[in-house]
Amino acid sequence: MVASKRHSLYFWLIWLVISIVIASYLVYAMKSIEAGQFGPATIFLPGETTSGHHQIEENCAVCHLASFGGEALLQDACTKCHAEELERIEDSHPLKKFVDPRNADTLAKLDARFCVTCHVEHRPEMTKAMGVTLPENFCFQCHEKVGENRPSHQQLDFNSCANSGCHNFHDNRALYEDFLLKHAEKPRHLPRQQVESRNLMEFFSMTALYPSTEYPFKPLSLVQADAPLAHGSDHQINSDWLASKHAQGGVNCSACHTQTNTSTNGKEWLDKPDHTQCKGCHIGETASFSSGKHGMRLAADMSLMSPSLARQPMKAESHSELVNCHSCHSDHRYDTKYAAVDACLECHDDEHSRHYLTSPHGKLWQQEVESQAAPGSGVSCATCHMPRVWHENAEEVERILVDHNQNNTLRPNTKMLRPVCMQCHGLGFSIDALADPSLIKNNFKGLPSVHVESIDMAVEADRLHRLKRLNKTSP
Amino acid sequence: MCLKKNMLLASLVSTIFIVPLQAQDVGMEKTIAPRQMADALHLVMEADRTVYTKKVVNRLTKKDKVITASEHFKDDKALPLPAQMFRFGAETAAEKIAKKADIDFSYSLQSIWPVNKQNAPKTDAEKEGLQFVADNPGKNFYTMEELAGKKYFTAVYADVAVAPVCVSCHNDHKDSPRTDFKIGDTMGGVVIRIAQ
Numbered sequence: 001m002v003a004s005k006r007h008s009l010y011f012w013l014i015w016l017v018i019s020i021v022i023a024s025y026l027v028y029a030m031k032s033i034e035a036g037q038f039g040p041a042t043i044f045l046p047g048e049t050t051s052g053h054h055q056i057e058e059n060c061a062v063c064h065l066a067s068f069g070g071e072a073l074l075q076d077a078c079t080k081c082h083a084e085e086l087e088r089i090e091d092s093h094p095l096k097k098f099v100d101p102r103n104a105d106t107l108a109k110l111d112a113r114f115c116v117t118c119h120v121e122h123r124p125e126m127t128k129a130m131g132v133t134l135p136e137n138f139c140f141q142c143h144e145k146v147g148e149n150r151p152s153h154q155q156l157d158f159n160s161c162a163n164s165g166c167h168n169f170h171d172n173r174a175l176y177e178d179f180l181l182k183h184a185e186k187p188r189h190l191p192r193q194q195v196e197s198r199n200l201m202e203f204f205s206m207t208a209l210y211p212s213t214e215y216p217f218k219p220l221s222l223v224q225a226d227a228p229l230a231h232g233s234d235h236q237i238n239s240d241w242l243a244s245k246h247a248q249g250g251v252n253c254s255a256c257h258t259q260t261n262t263s264t265n266g267k268e269w270l271d272k273p274d275h276t277q278c279k280g281c282h283i284g285e286t287a288s289f290s291s292g293k294h295g296m297r298l299a300a301d302m303s304l305m306s307p308s309l310a311r312q313p314m315k316a317e318s319h320s321e322l323v324n325c326h327s328c329h330s331d332h333r334y335d336t337k338y339a340a341v342d343a344c345l346e347c348h349d350d351e352h353s354r355h356y357l358t359s360p361h362g363k364l365w366q367q368e369v370e371s372q373a374a375p376g377s378g379v380s381c382a383t384c385h386m387p388r389v390w391h392e393n394a395e396e397v398e399r400i401l402v403d404h405n406q407n408n409t410l411r412p413n414t415k416m417l418r419p420v421c422m423q424c425h426g427l428g429f430s431i432d433a434l435a436d437p438s439l440i441k442n443n444f445k446g447l448p449s450v451h452v453e454s455i456d457m458a459v460e461a462d463r464l465h466r467l468k469r470l471n472k473t474s475p
Numbered sequence: 476m477c478l479k480k481n482m483l484l485a486s487l488v489s490t491i492f493i494v495p496l497q498a499q500d501v502g503m504e505k506t507i508a509p510r511q512m513a514d515a516l517h518l519v520m521e522a523d524r525t526v527y528t529k530k531v532v533n534r535l536t537k538k539d540k541v542i543t544a545s546e547h548f549k550d551d552k553a554l555p556l557p558a559q560m561f562r563f564g565a566e567t568a569a570e571k572i573a574k575k576a577d578i579d580f581s582y583s584l585q586s587i588w589p590v591n592k593q594n595a596p597k598t599d600a601e602k603e604g605l606q607f608v609a610d611n612p613g614k615n616f617y618t619m620e621e622l623a624g625k626k627y628f629t630a631v632y633a634d635v636a637v638a639p640v641c642v643s644c645h646n647d648h649k650d651s652p653r654t655d656f657k658i659g660d661t662m663g664g665v666v667i668r669i670a671q
Binding site for chain 1: 546547549550565566567569570573581583592593597598601622623625627647649650654666668670
């Protein structure tokens, strides 16, 4: 009897100790999050996070703006990061299309007003491509009768709408029927295969963003360098700066290396400028960097991204690197050619990247680097994954921006058609190439082995319509 | 002198306190019936829609032939179609209404011959109303309906082809189920809903 009581006491003691340990760890994890140390927070993750969010999963508050917030608060978190893109891509299914009460029946089946209806986070067992957690035939709910208007669609499976290279739920800028028709006859290679030139200097000359009074657009020599003596004697730094676009464009040492002291209001030297200094002039680049795979942790007040945290294969020797502006744009030299290819290949080690240098795109890039081909005719990693796009700033001044948010052209890969592929290739060839996984893996060595029939369908529908109209007008 | 000062003070007090009260009350003394409100809303919508169709789209595309109108107006560097213009207005209003606690109405352009099938009537009231205005030119349709547990006063008004551009566009469109429209025909209807 006494032994039994003793056993029972031991049991409760062990239970108490375990409970205290668990509770202490949970409190420690919570306190760590509050203190900006997010590592221990992984204990709270209810399941594996999708590839779009895994980098910021430790900072729960990025998505969970408050406890027990419900769908509406989660929606606020989604729009905080994704609203700008949805607006820019002319989202085919925006919220405003669903708020009319006439959609009540449809919303009861599929509530398209909330992102989480289709994208439930932390549910790997039901997560499909693009982070969609619904059955793949969800288009059926609203487009059940599509076959009545499009005979070509009568036999098609609703599972195939979004994964055959034909439609996307959000971005259909390169896939809508009249666009397919307009580009139906375009050849595999366009007569002009060249991307737009950057025009940052032209842009700066039109805006107040660049301090042109302090740093006029005039090439600088070494004697004009304004770094204090203690900081200006490194030969390598000096020669890198002299060769850079900064020195050639009038950007002196102090432009990046000084900051305003908030208490004295005077300028003070800054040894290691970070992205906040770059942002002063390169606001579009830093903003898109902070929204992309390389900088989203920074935007979430977390430590810098590192290849060791990536889910994509990365080179072992790069694992300790930290990703900021200078990781790719080596400081002082700011060689965009290095940033466009070499910097990427220092870390990325997936099959597509490993095949790049020997690919047709890689060879074109090599020719451009060796000045054997026109500027803009080579295809670097950045040409496709950080493309040059027209961008308008708050003052409505347009310029070519190197879009550092690779998500804008990554998945679904048809987002890449207009800003990237169609700069050099016809639409049909581009759609087929992007639909061929093996061609993507070998970095486009060869021709597509897949054919997406969307253009054929559009052409046939147009032919039938013209025939019908001809018959109607014929006596 | 003292009386003058007191009068001045009284005027000041009344200016500070009474005027804002009056301003708050302006327009609140009489209730507008849902039907009157719907009729008034439609009057404005119809006027703006007719002006855009006739004085902008029809004039510039059919008469002056200086620009086209296109569903893909951004890509085609063209004018938005009159129906798109109407829908953009409805969507913008819906976004603003969603933020207001004391205003709850919606409107949409629909047809029993829709180019975009998502604009076909869905609810019983819409089906009945659109058929009614198509069969009874010059008459409106009014009813009450309940959607997702909420009651609405619903009004349907005929949307009439007011210019050649309406007729030619709908008759030539590959997704139009009807291709024999003439000017003056009812092509669809404007559905206005006011929450009760």
